[in-house]
Amino acid sequence: GAGVSQSPSNKVTEKGKDVELRCDPISGHTALYWYRQSLGQGLEFLIYFQGNSAPDKSGLPSDRFSAERTGGSVSTLTIQRTQQEDSAVYLCASSPRDRTNQPQHFGDGTRLSIL
C-alpha cells in the first residue's frame, strides 16, 4: 500500500515568495501532522489535524504559516512571504486515529530552500 506522499520533494524559491507544500496521507488515516526539521535538529511540531475537529495550530511559528486539510485527506502547508530561516525539511505524518499512544507514519518530506 502507498505510504505518506509529499510534494514537491524539493523546492527552491526566493525570499518573499509564497510556497505551498502538499501532503497525501495514508488512505483511511484520520490524523495528520506537519513538522519542520532544520539541519541536524529534531522535529519541531507545527500543526495537527484530527478528523473534523479544530486543528491544533499551537506549533505554527508565525502568522505567515497556515495549513488546511480538505475532505479529511490531502493537506497543504502554506508559507507566505518566505524568509531564509524558513529553510528546512517539512515533514508530514499520518496515523490511523488520534495522536494518543500510537506511532506516526512519515513521508519523505519537502526540502525547502529560501535564497
Place this chain on the structure above:
Amino acid sequence: GESVGLHLPTLSVQEGDNSIINCAYSNSASDYFIWYKQESGKGPQFIIDIRSNMDKRQGQRVTVLLNKTVKHLSLQIAATQPGDSAVYFCAEQNYGQNFVFGPGTRLSVLP
C-alpha cells in the same frame, strides 16, 4: 565510541557488534515512547515503541529499555549491520499531547 559536539552525537560501531543508543527524556508524565530511524533524504521510520507500564520490549534485533526513575530510554540493536547506519530519534508523549522528539544520534557502522 559516543561523542557530542556541534553536530549530532555520533555513535560508531563495528559491523556485527551490538549498538546502544541513549535518550534522556524530559517529562516525567510521559507515558509513551517511540524510536524512529531516519536515513539520509528519507522521513523517520518507526522502529519500536514502549508504554510506561513496561520497562523492556523486544522486536526483531532491537530492544527498547525504559527507566522511568531517571527518565532514560535506550535502543539496543543486536549484530549491527551497515544498513543500520542512520540517525535515530526518540520521541516521548504525555497521553494525548504532542510528541516531543529528541535531537537524534547518528549511528555509523564501520566495516
